Amino acid sequence: MFSTRAFIKKNKVGNYLKNIREHYIRDDIFCGLESCKSCEVLDTSLTGGFNNKNNLFKFNHYIILDTNIILDQIDILEEDVFGNVIILHTVLKEVKHRSLPVYKRLMSIIENPTRHFYIFTNDHHKDTYINQEKGELINDFNDRCIRKACTxxxxxxxNEKFVLITDDRGNRNTARNEKIKTCTITDYVKNLENSKHLQDKLARKDFHTVVDSDDFYPPHLPTVDIIQGIKDGSLHQGTFRASTSNFLEASVNVDEFEEPVIVQGRAGLNRAVDGDFVAIKILSKDEWISPSDIILEDESVTEGVDEVLEKEKVLKKTQKKANAQPTGMVVGIVRRKWRQYCGILQPSNMDGLFHLFVPADRKIPKVRIETRQAEFLRTQKIIVAIDTWPRHSRYPTGHFVRALGKIGDQATENEVVLLEHDVPHSKFSEEVLSFLPKLPWTIKEGDIAARVDLRGLDICSVDPPGCTDIDDALHCREIEDDKLEVGVHIADVSHFIRPGNALDIEASNRATTVYLVNNRIDMVPVLLSSNLCSLRGGEERFAFSCVWIMDKEANILETRFHKSIIKSKKAMTYEEAQMVIDDKHQVHSIAQSLRNLNSLAKILKRGRLDKGALVLASPEVKILMDSETHDPISVEAKKLFETNSMVEEFMLLANISVAQKILKEFPECALLRRHPTPPPNNFDPLVKAGNHLGFAIKIDSGKNLAASLDEAIREDNPFLNTMLRILATRCMMQAVYFSSGMYQKDEYFHYGLAVPLYTHFTSPIRRYADIIVHRLLAVAIGADCTYPDLLDKHKSTDLCKNLNYRNRMAQYAGRASVAFNTHLFFRGKLQDEEGYVLFVKKNALQILIPKYGLECTLYISEEGKTSPFTYDEDHQTQTAGDIVLHAFDPVIVRLTLDSKNIQHEKFILQLVKPHIEGFSIAPLTEMETKHKLTEIESGKKNKKQKKS
Known part of the structure; x- marks a missing residue:
């Protein structure tokens, strides 16, 4: 059966066209109830064995939900107190249209048979299908569809009872008139047995209980005015990025301006949250300012507004007109980017149920929530979702989602890091695992015949200590005519992960392996990552090989690619490989291979640098863990060997060679990686710092920048050059994946590497981008067949967006894990350390402590207190008497960890040297240091004894 609707439309030439739409309806759709005698009974999750008990309705019943209940209250619907729930197909489609994340969460509930949720296809059933009336709003039509299904x-x-849950007052009133039993979600939850903790999870859109001010923020413009303003150019839109060092400042990236637009103060920020897509009004040019050079932390836990008003006054006093950037104010929210946030609970100064939640992410404002279990939750790391932000309230309002675990527990903190950075980390599903090879796995003769057999070559891998996911291995051997054959052999992960299956979909979503301190979140199951794909020493493995014929000056004479089978002779660490190279007594084939590789790598690197490739730096550290307590026992800067650079050079060369091949074969859909040239203003901090030090940092080209950095050396400050390179790193744009068909060729350039073409091929165990590149290369050399999505540049672009996002989040998660464990290491410690001034601010110095890779704030002035320092904005200096502090000056600071704020522990710095009367403190004596170390060691012993 089908329903038809005809539409008469007049076309451009004046003719009338009849457009007929057909909608198929059926009379055999199962209602889903086991007890039904009139339908043909099929599989259903609805069961007579589950009772919905509620004091509001004294009978067992089935629940029908409207769309907004699912969108707003998915957190509470995930509680197992809800069962025998009928999800109408009309509602399901609307949920999917309006929020894909909520749709996925809903589907996971529906697919769980223990939850007793059932989808009823009401829009194709002959008795529940209805037509949309002329002029009827879609919301009204959907409500009518829901009521029709209920009746x-x-x-x-x-003989069965049904309850419609909706928060729409008009829909409820109409439903009651139609004799449908109905209520709000709040009333339904409040009348559940033992519902106190459930009430905390209710999302509330109408918080008017607590008021900070009648007009704390300006009103947002109506949507119609925002759309018109953007259309006529009086308003602009962009992504809101909150400052990490000043809670009263943010920036908005707007396409029409080269520089980000600055927004400051309550009125300027106007309830935008980091990540929101906002509408802004640009102020007149005489109101433009430059970014603030003071650090303002929102440390208040009270509900009063006095502190924020005082800090706003401080901000206004320090506004600068020099080097002003476009400045504006948020006038509306185009699209919220709210998510669930991790953090801790702190009580407000209000009595009763209202409390403040402090997010782990400093860029997110505190959130006011209502809870009946505050005493317990204050001991826990918890998750909270934002519901709304009324303009009369200093803080947004939200609701409690769930507790993660005890504050300070290492497993809990790891979970927070993963959740805060949106890292998929659940166990691999049974469906995903079903696509893994069955054990015992053996290489079949047919597989060998289709590959080049390289098991006889002296291939070895060189990786960090403890590496189990070995992606790459190398070989180098002399051949005739004084030539060298050099091979990069990469794990053939694409052999095991086939396009479109559940394993492939999961890997594409995860996109990358995430490395935390003492933990790793794999992109693919461990059977592949640490076993069948890992190029372990002494084991036969499938590989994808890139092989060059070179002369001894590293000139490439020939390049070939092939699927291969290899047997690595040895898996070494960087340090072990370096020892083999340096030990002249070792003359075996692996040693000769490594020495040749090292010699070629030095030539390759010199050639890259001559072309303008940058050598940048970041303060990376390695954390050593106690094997019993799993506490950090040492934090030290990572050591680099020549072999680090050796491996890097050949991975870069392989990536470049593969990029050339796949672009030649697939000019419209090759997956490549680009690094955009930074706009000149990005380099302002670097250029200013160089000028103050007497160095001219040239930024007109990557080659000139590299040369300028090489020349910026001072014998009296050996770390200065490294700090300049750290600063240069922060001036860079993010390198990103892209599909070749979406950009012009001159945009393919990789600025940092100074190469016109680049991709990722060498790490398919831990990067999904490399798996796609493997597939493209396999098709290009005839080693595999293609599939539609691989050659679709638009789908490739969507994939790249996810790859770029996941890659960025993985980096942030890794840094957050290092920061947490560094804090653990420093708890209870008191020590003096060498550091360097990295930035000079109006009220503080940013100090870099290279030994621990730490960047901390040394406050030198506070509001209401006399400071011995005078700030020179033009020269970026702080002067106290005869002492002048510039960027990159060496200092000695006292380093302690302030743990009073459990959520945001921070390092407290005090100046030891240079000595400034009335400000600096005396160095620690040897006796004080020994006494402190004894206390720490005693505490560690006690902890171990408790564990045992």
């Missing part, structure tokens, strides 16, 4: 169920199964 049909009541007639279809008169």
């Amino acid at each position: 049909w169920y009541m007639k279809h199964m008169p």
Whole structure:
């Protein structure tokens, strides 16, 4: 059966066209109830064995939900107190249209048979399908569809009871008139047995209980005015990025301006949250300012507004007109980017149920929530979701989602890091695992025949200590005519992960392996990552090989690619490989291979640098863990060997060679990686710092920048050059994946590497981008067949967006894990350390402590207190008497960890040297240091004894 609707439209030439739409309806759709005698009974999750008990309705019943209940209250619907729930197909489609994340969460509930949720296809059932009336709003039509389904169920199964849950007052009133039993979600939850903790999870859109001010923020413009303003150019839109060092400042990236637009103060920020897509009004040019050079932390836990008003006054006093950037104010929210946030609970100064939640992410404002279990939750790391932000309230309002675990527990903190950075980390599903090879796995003769057999070559891998996911291995051997054959052999992960299956979909979503301190979140199951794909020493493995014929000056004479089978002779660490190279007594084939590789790598690197490749730096550290307590026992800067650079050079060369091949074969859909040239203003901090030090940092080209950095050396400050390179790193744009068909060729350039073409091929165990590149290369050399999505540049672009996002989040998660464990290491410690001034601010110095890779704030002035320092904005200096502090000056600071704020522990710095009367403190004596170390060691012993 089908329903037809005809539409008459007049076309451009004046003719009338009849457009007929057909909608198929059926009379054999199962209602989902086991007890039904009139439908053909099929599989259903609805069961007579589950009772919905509620004091509001004294009978067992089935629940029908409207769309907004699912969108707003998915957190509470995930509680197992809800069962025998009928999800109408009309509602399901609307949820999917309006929020894909909520749709996925809903589907995971529906697919769980223990939850007893059932999808009823009401829009194709002959008795529940209805036409949309002319002029009827879509919301009204959907409500009518829902009520129609409710009344049909009541007639279809008169012995069963059905309850419609909706928060729409008009829909409820109409439903009651139609004799449908209905209530709000709040009333339904409040009348559940033992519902106190459930009430905390209710999302509330109408918080008017707590008021900070009648007009704390300006009103947002109506949507119609925002759309018109953007259309006529009076308003602009962009992504809101909150400052990490000043809670009263943010920036908005707007396409029409080269520089980000600055927004400051309550009125300027106007309830935008980091990540929101906002509408802004640009102020007149005489109101433009430059970014603030003071650090303002929102440390208040009270509900009063006095502190924020005082800090706003401080901000206004320090506004600068020099080097002003476009400045504006948020006038509306185009699209919220709210998510669930991790953090801790702190009580407000209000009595009763209202409390403040402090997010782990400093860029997110505190959130006011209502809870009946505050005493317990204050001991826990918890998750909270934002519901709304009324303009009369200093803080947004939200609701409690769930507790993660005890504050300070290492497993809990790891979970927070993963959740805060949106890292998929659940166990691999049974469906995903079903696509893994069955054990015992053996290489079949047919697989060998299709590959080049390289098992006889002296291939070895060189990786960090403890590496189990070995992606790459190398070989180098002399051949005739004084030539060298050099091979990069990469794990053939694409052999095991086939396009479109559940394993492939999961890997594409995860996109990358995430490395935390003492933990790793794999992109693919461990059977592949640490076993069948890992190029372990002494084991036969499938590989994808890139092989060059070179002369001894590293000139490439020939390049070939092939699928291969290899047997690595040895898996070494960087340090072990370096020892083999340096030990002249070792003359075996692996040693000769490594020495040749090292010699070629030095030539390759010199050639890259001559072309303008940058050598940048970042303060990376390695954390050593106690094997019993799993506490950090040492934090030290990572050591680099020549072999680090050796491996890097050949991985870069392989990536470049593969990029050339796949672009030649697939000019419209090759997956490549680009690094955009930074706009000149990005380099302002670097250029200013160089000028103050007497160095001219040239930024007109990457080659000139590299040369300028090489020349910026001072014998009296050996770390200065490294700090300049750290600063240069922060001036860079993010390198990103892209599909070749979406950009012009001159945009393919990789600025940092100074190469016109680049991709990722060498790490398919831990990067999904490399798997796609492997597939493209395999098709290009005839080693595998293609599939539609691989050659679709638009789908490739969507994939790249996810790859770029996941890659960025993985980096942030890794840094957050290092920061947490560094804090653990420093708890209870008191020590003096060498550091360097990295930035000079109006009220503080940013100090870099290279030994621990730490960047901390040394406050030198506070509001209301006399400071011995005078700030020179033009020269970026702080002067106290005869002492002048510039960027990159060496200092000695006292380093302690302030743990009073459990959520945001921070390092407290005090100046030891240079000595400034009335400000600096005396160095620690040897006796004080020994006494402190004894206390720490005693505490560690006690902890171990408790564990045992």
